[in-house]
Amino acid sequence: MLGRAANGVYWMARYLERAENTARLIDVGFHLALTRGSRARQEEEWRSVLITTGQEAAFLARKQELTGAAVFNFLLRERDNPGSVLSMIENARTNARVVRTSLTNEVWEATNETWMILRELLARPVRETNLREVLSTIRQRATLVRGAMEGSMLRNEVFNFARIGTFIERADNTARILDVKYYVLLPSVAWVGSSLDNVQWDTLLRSVAGNRAYSWLHAGSMDPRGIARFLILDGRFPRSLVFCFEKIRSNMAGLAKQYGAETQAHQLLRDAGTRLHDVNIEQIFEGGLHEFLQDYIGRTYRIGEAIASDYRFIA
Amino acid sequence: MSSAGGSRYDEMLHGDGSVRAAYADFRDWYDGQDIAWLRRQDAEAERFFRRIGITFNVYGDDAGEERLIPFDMIPRIITAREWRKLTRGIEQRVRAINAFLQDLYHRQEIVKAGRLPVNLLRENEAFLTQMIGFTPPGGVYTHIVGIDLVRTGPDEFMVLEDNARTPSGVSYMLENRETMMAMFPELFTRIPVRPVSDYPRRLMRSLQACAPARFDGRGGARPSVAVLTPGIFNSAYFEHAYLADQMGAELVEGSDLRVCNGRVQMRTTEGYKPVDVIYRRVDDNYLDPLSFEPDSVLGVAGIMDVYRAGGVTIANAPGTGIADDKAIYSFMPDIVEFYTGEKPILQNVPTWRCSEADSLAYVLDNLSELVVKEVHGSGGYGMLIGPTSSKKEIAEFALKLRAKPDNYIAQPTLSLSTVPIFTKEGLAPRHVDLRPFVLCSPDGIDITPGGLTRVALKKGSLVVNSSQGGGTKDSWVLDE
Numbered sequence: 155m156l157g158r159a160a161n162g163v164y165w166m167a168r169y170l171e172r173a174e175n176t177a178r179l180i181d182v183g184f185h186l187a188l189t190r191g192s193r194a195r196q197e198e199e200w201r202s203v204l205i206t207t208g209q210e211a212a213f214l215a216r217k218q219e220l221t222g223a224a225v226f227n228f229l230l231r232e233r234d235n236p237g238s239v240l241s242m243i244e245n246a247r248t249n250a251r252v253v254r255t256s257l258t259n260e261v262w263e264a265t266n267e268t269w270m271i272l273r274e275l276l277a278r279p280v281r282e283t284n285l286r287e288v289l290s291t292i293r294q295r296a297t298l299v300r301g302a303m304e305g306s307m308l309r310n311e312v313f314n315f316a317r318i319g320t321f322i323e324r325a326d327n328t329a330r331i332l333d334v335k336y337y338v339l340l341p342s343v344a345w346v347g348s349s350l351d352n353v354q355w356d357t358l359l360r361s362v363a364g365n366r367a368y369s370w371l372h373a374g375s376m377d378p379r380g381i382a383r384f385l386i387l388d389g390r391f392p393r394s395l396v397f398c399f400e401k402i403r404s405n406m407a408g409l410a411k412q413y414g415a416e417t418q419a420h421q422l423l424r425d426a427g428t429r430l431h432d433v434n435i436e437q438i439f440e441g442g443l444h445e446f447l448q449d450y451i452g453r454t455y456r457i458g459e460a461i462a463s464d465y466r467f468i469a
Numbered sequence: 470m471s472s473a474g475g476s477r478y479d480e481m482l483h484g485d486g487s488v489r490a491a492y493a494d495f496r497d498w499y500d501g502q503d504i505a506w507l508r509r510q511d512a513e514a515e516r517f518f519r520r521i522g523i524t525f526n527v528y529g530d531d532a533g534e535e536r537l538i539p540f541d542m543i544p545r546i547i548t549a550r551e552w553r554k555l556t557r558g559i560e561q562r563v564r565a566i567n568a569f570l571q572d573l574y575h576r577q578e579i580v581k582a583g584r585l586p587v588n589l590l591r592e593n594e595a596f597l598t599q600m601i602g603f604t605p606p607g608g609v610y611t612h613i614v615g616i617d618l619v620r621t622g623p624d625e626f627m628v629l630e631d632n633a634r635t636p637s638g639v640s641y642m643l644e645n646r647e648t649m650m651a652m653f654p655e656l657f658t659r660i661p662v663r664p665v666s667d668y669p670r671r672l673m674r675s676l677q678a679c680a681p682a683r684f685d686g687r688g689g690a691r692p693s694v695a696v697l698t699p700g701i702f703n704s705a706y707f708e709h710a711y712l713a714d715q716m717g718a719e720l721v722e723g724s725d726l727r728v729c730n731g732r733v734q735m736r737t738t739e740g741y742k743p744v745d746v747i748y749r750r751v752d753d754n755y756l757d758p759l760s761f762e763p764d765s766v767l768g769v770a771g772i773m774d775v776y777r778a779g780g781v782t783i784a785n786a787p788g789t790g791i792a793d794d795k796a797i798y799s800f801m802p803d804i805v806e807f808y809t810g811e812k813p814i815l816q817n818v819p820t821w822r823c824s825e826a827d828s829l830a831y832v833l834d835n836l837s838e839l840v841v842k843e844v845h846g847s848g849g850y851g852m853l854i855g856p857t858s859s860k861k862e863i864a865e866f867a868l869k870l871r872a873k874p875d876n877y878i879a880q881p882t883l884s885l886s887t888v889p890i891f892t893k894e895g896l897a898p899r900h901v902d903l904r905p906f907v908l909c910s911p912d913g914i915d916i917t918p919g920g921l922t923r924v925a926l927k928k929g930s931l932v933v934n935s936s937q938g939g940g941t942k943d944s945w946v947l948d949e
Contacts, residue, residue, distance in 0.1 A: 157736045158725050251701050254710040255720045263520055270519065311738060413739050465738040469724055 155256065157466030160315045162253035164467070166265070167303075167319030169246035173239045174296035175327040177289045179203050180226050182361040184285060187222050189353070200225045206334045206361075209237050226285060231276040239292055240276045243269050258306040261299065268295040311412055314405040315465075321405075322458050325398035326451060331361050332385055333447040339378035340443070355381055362393040382443065383435040395450060399430055402457070409465075417464035419457055426453040478622050478886040479898050480545065491546045491947065494660045499543075504895070507542075510652050511891060514540055517648060539940035540645060541890040542652065545901060545922040552918060552946045555626060555905070558815035559616050560914050561805060563907050566633055566792045568808035570610040573791060574600045584803050594845075595790035597753060599760055603777055605786040607679045607911040612748070612784035613672070614907040615639075615920075619818070620886035627816045627883075628801070629902060633793040634785060635750050638921040638941075639906050640708035643668060643715075645943040646919075661948035663918040669715030671908055671915055672748075678910040680745045681779050692745035694718040695735060697726070699751050699767045709750050718748070723755075728771035733781045746782040747772075753787045795844045795878050796822070819881060823874040832879040833870065836863050839879045840931075841870065854931060856882050885931055888942065890924060900925045902933050903944060918946035 183203040187196045197220050204210040204225060212235060218224045232238045236245075247269040254262055272292065280288050300320070307313045338354040355376050359365035368376075368384050389396045406423055410416045429449070438446045462468070481492040488496045518537050547555075572578050573596070579585045590596045615636025617629045646665050650657055673694060680692035698709035700722050713720035725735050726744070734741035749756065755765040760773040775781050791797065797804075799820040805813040821828035823841075832839060836855050843851040853866040870877055887898035905920035922942040923933035933939040 155738050156719060156721065156725050157738050158722065159720075160738045248701065251706070251710070255714040259521070267520055409738075466736050466740070469727075469736060 155311050157468070159253045159256045160311070160465050161462065161467035162249040163256055163312055163315045164319035164461070166246045166249035166253070167316040168323040169242045169249065170265075170296050170299055171320050171323040172237075172327070173242040173246070174293055175324070176207055176229055176237070176239055176242070177292040177296075178363060179206055179331070179361055180229055180285075181289050182357055184222065184226065184282075184289075185360065186353075186357060196222065202334055203229070206330055207237060208330075209235070212237070223279075223282065227279055230280055230288065240272065243272050256312045258302070260302040260306040264295075264299045264302040268299060271295060309408070311409060314408040314412075317405045318402055318461065321398040321401040322454055324393060325395055325402070325454050328362055328385060328393050328395060328398065329447050329451045329454070331358065332382070333444060333451070336443045336447065339382050352376055358385075364391055364393060367391055379435050379439070382438070386438065387430075387433075387435060396430060399427065403427065406461075417460070419460035419464050422453065422457050422460050426450075426457065429453075477884045477898075477900075478620065478625075480620070480886050480888045480901075481896075481898075491548045491551075495544065495546060495656070498656055498659060499896075507891065508893070511542055514542060514648055514652060517651070518644075521644075538641060538935045539926060540648065541924055541926070541940050541942050542649065543889050543891050543896065544649065544943045544945045545888045545903070545924075546945045546947065547903075547919070549947050549949045551626075554624075554814070555618070556916050558626070558813070559905060559907060559916055561809055561811065561814050562616060562628065562631070562801070563611065563614050563909060563914055565801075565805040565808045566614065566631060567608075567610050567909060569804050570786070570789055570792055571604065571608065572808070574788065575602065575604075579804070579807055582807070584807055585797075585800055589794075589796055589800075590791070593791060593794060593796070595753075595788070595794050597788035597791075599773055599777075600786070600788035605679075605776075606681045606779065606782045609679050609784075609909050609911065610786040610789050611792070612676060612679060612786075612909055614909065615904045616815075616907065618815070618903045618905070619883055620901075620903070621883055622886075625816075627818050629818055630795075630798070631793040631801070632904070633789045634752070636904070636906065637705045637708055637750075638904055638923075639668060640711040641941050642906065642917070642919060642921045642944065643711075645921075645941055649943045660945070662945045663948050665917050665919050668906065668917050669712060671917070672712070673716040673718065675908040675910040675912070675915060676746045676748055676782070676784055678912050679782050679784060681782055683779055684745050693743065694746045694748065695721045695726075695744045697721055697723070697747050697749040697751055699723075699755070703750070705750060712748075719744075723751070723765075723767045723769055726769040726772070728769065728775055731775060731778060731780050733769060733772055733775050744781065746784060748784045753790060756783070756787060795842055796824075796875075799878060818883060821879040823870060823877040823879060828879070829870075829874045832877075833867060836867060836870075838882060840882050841866065841877050841879045844876055844878060854882065857929075857931075882931070888922070888924065890926065890940070890942075897928070899928070900931050900933065901942070919944040 180203065183200050186199040190196050190199065200220055200222055201210065204213050207229060209229065213225065213228055228235060229238055231240045233240065235241060247265055250257060250262055250265040272295065275288055275291060303313065303316055335354070335358050338358060355378065356365055358381060359368050362385065364385065368381065371384070372380055384391060384394065386395045388394045389400060391397055403423060406420055410420060481489060481496070483489060515537065518540060569579065573590065580587050580590070611633045613636060615632035615638065617632065618626050619629045620626050642665055676694050677692045684692050694716065696709055696713040696718050698706060698720060700706065703709070710720055719735060721735050726733055727736070727741070729741060732743040733747065734743050751767050754762045755767040757768050757770065757773045758765045759770050772781065773787070776783055798817070799822055801817050802813050821832050823829045823832055832841065836853065839855045841853040853863070855863065885900040885902065888901050889896035890899045901922050901924045903920050903922050906917050908915040922944040923935070923939050924942055925931055925933045925938070926940045927938055930938070
């Protein structure tokens, strides 16, 4: 397989995942805006959406008022914003076009159609009345492409690179969401037991589509350690750090098997695995949740870089 | 030969409106269909093309803007008898083109015999001095050729143009057939149409047969074949990806390749791997920055050295453009005769070379009736179609022509045959041409039955180029 093609498949998957995650974050921001009365609190929530997606500076540079509509339009359809859903879907589709020969027709067509549909849907400014529909279309389309990959692709290196892209992106996303909100989970004398905590915790779970799963597993009782454990260490939850890590590991193992050799990225992955598997939630809080997450984000980033260089993504 | 206003040949209907034998079965079927249903199918076809991404980029448009080449669902039908004659003529012409190229880059017998003026080579950018004295693997120059044919009467097929560099359009031939079979499967059970779908496999086999002599196939290994594309912004990128995919070949860009250890190698996830045959869709000029355009990033530095040392096959060979140059075109009847010893089976369109004073005078006097083309132009750009141009346009063109007569040739405005297209009002005749695709290897010449029919969708228009409002049709060759 060409290094350039591996790069294309990897980034196609990453962009699709990132577009979906952005849609989820907006959904949560919107949900909160509906439940929060005060203007200042709404603004704070939208700001945190911008921070989580790493786009606060880009938005502020535009000197626009920080309102819900301004933020979600910026994140959804702003052409000048490389992090908007529209730009990312375009990038995913361009990457798919570049590596078309590595993809099945089903994957290509699902990706191309996604681009066609979203381009149409995002041609005009999104209003609060149709925001939900737009967000759900984005999630559905991303799910469809993943399903086409799952259902039609050979389980070979191409599939491995796509999956690694998906889960590196997802791991990074979950870790960032947690990191931006980590203080919500810290014990605080003033807030303990307040209804505000419950809302904040629920939000955190919602942004990774984990609220129902968590409630089901914990019979509805919310506590910060339980939530942190769930999002970091619960291997059953498909957006937890451990789950994403396992997926990256098994796909990297697939590459090692096909190519008959491990690379530097495999070593980095093993180091990160040791750190993730040998801790419990008490130790994570003792060492500092923020520090733990920063370390995880850094390691994920370095693994991505090592993969790109080990497998000759670029000349 | 008649002009645009004269009588034209319709391939479906006789002059009295009765249906020709070739179209009888189709017409029976068509007349039995519900027109509203056909309209829905027509709209469905466009959605189908968009979804699978059969698009092309138009130069000069917004970057990234992709267009569809309109597809017309009425097939163009060629009888077995017509096709037999065409294939004989095409085969003869393609053999002559290869012999001509071999001669031009070696002894130049045709020039010595006084049948071709030497200045056509000397002053021609398509003639590559780098190819002099070198014979490509298997002696094949033009691995893939597209011969553009026009029809003016029952038995009058003429060659309008030879495409000996990198003919495109074959993906439309394949997809048009796929689309027709998906939309109207019952047609193919009623009418025996020769298949085209094995073209990619034949192409692969043909290219592998042209691998460099040093390729020994030890351990049953097959030559590794790659399609070299300029990238996703090229107007034919869809075709490059489509062919690579169907052939089972790698689709590479210049940045994926480099020369090491005397081979051209591609950067894979496991390191560099040699390539034996490169089907390049990159022009000569951009192929090797060390030999040609130094700023090119589309090609591979040093590939020409590897090529000349027998380390790789390049298809088509560099320098084949000299054979399809429009200035050479008018000599093709002589060329065919010189190398085959036979009279050409397929005629040329009569051509005036504006470089010759008498011809120029004639052309200037008759601009309103002629088609004038740039010698090195392509895609229908930079040409004048006399009968459909205004006085002002003709006067402006005359100035250009006088300033640089060597740059132009002129031809009569042919009354191209028509085939009906499907319109809201029903069937309506439109002018067409035909580009059959020809594969050459040491194993022989292989012509896929059919080809690409291009159709001028505007009423009365003679310009079939996709960049100028042309569309395509599925082209059927009937089985015996």
